[in-house]
Amino acid sequence: VKAKRQNFFDQVYQVVKLIPAGRVTTYGAIASYLGARGSARLVGYAMNAAHAYPDIPAHRVVNRVGLLTGKPHFNPPCEMIDRLTKEGVEVKNDIVQQFEVRFWDPAMGLDI
DNA sequence: TGTTTGACCGGTC
């Protein structure tokens, strides 16, 4: 808790790792879950650095509208869509379809 | 040490 700032990136990574396959969450939701509401940008910033960690499913993190804002940051940009599609998440025009259904709130845990 | 920048969000118009 005290070293929250130091571990902020790790905190984000931990949450992202918890995202179930076939589900997506938002930067804001993660930030809010970490008690840093309004600091969604930091989550995105953390994700940018997350490239060094292969175990982090960054493709399951999108913005609030379900838009794949992080797409250009992927190795081949299509990698993000590819992975999501393989997990059963329908993506069209860089936007997650049925986003409300696919959305997974960290605070909600492993709900259906 | 101060400034700039970002894989964003919420409220307003």
Add this chain to the structure above:
DNA sequence: CGACCGGCCAAAC
């Protein structure tokens, strides 16, 4: 409904 504006906080320069 879509477009716009201000704010948020850490890292990089």
